[in-house]
Amino acid sequence: MPLRRKSRRRISESLHWTCTLDITLTAFLFLGLAAYSPAQLLKSPTPPPAKAGPTTPTDPLGRETPRGAVMGLLISGEHDDYETAARYLQPTPGLNTNLAQRAEEFQALHTKFKGSIDLLSQDPNGTIDPGLPPGQVRAGVLVVGSMTVDVILVRVDDPEAGKIWLVSKETVASIPELYAQMESAAPTIVDQVMPAALGRLRRPQGGDRLRQRRGVQGGSGRARGIGRSAVARHTDVHDAERGNTCLLRSGRA
DSSP, X not given: OHHHHHHHHHHHHHHHHHHHHHHHHHHHHXXXXXXXXXXXXXXXXXXXXXXXXXXXXXXXXXXXSHHHHHHHHHHHHHTTOHHHHGGGBOOOTTSOOOHHHHHHHHHHTGXXXXXXXXXXXXXXXXXXXXXXXXXXXXXXXXXXXXXXEEEEEEEEEETTTEXXXXXXXXXXXXXXXXXXXXXXXXXXXXXXXXXXXXXXXXXXXXXXHHHHHTTOGGGHHHHHHHHHHHHHHHHHHHHHHHHHHHHHHHHHO
């Protein structure tokens, strides 16, 4: 009996110390985790914000591609917005060039343009054009009489719009001579005998509007007088022919 009691007491004491140890370890672990977690949260590094890549500027005039540059130039000229059209032309260094006037003259010459806008590249880098360095594209040619000038587009770095395409300064420098050649061309027979009334119905072309703005319409009255004289002479000849025909018919009768 005494041995059994001692054994039970030892087991009871052992269980008591085991429970006490478990409680102590549990409390220690809980306090340790409670103290460790906030520190870890404070020390855990936050991922740096993602760096935004460099943004490519967008040109509001659509000059990023060769086709966009030519289309924008022609559309602006069609709306008589030559201040905007001038922004499609490359300035000529060392010359006090009125680019708005060059754009107006180019619009007047657009009927002399030989080329296909649909074939122009829509790639911002352009295409490889035989005989031209990288960054240049031949859009077509302007043909006035015996004069032929290449319309060259060049890619430049604009501080605001980024890389854009413009009509090259060499082409811009050739516009006045082409326009003068077109103006000095002799009028056709149709222009000489066409009645003024029909002429007024014709929609003014770029060259007509440019001449009006430059105040060279002073000779238009003389031109109309010549036209009316030509029409009158034509009518007299026609009446004379009709009279001769009638005389011949009466003689035969």
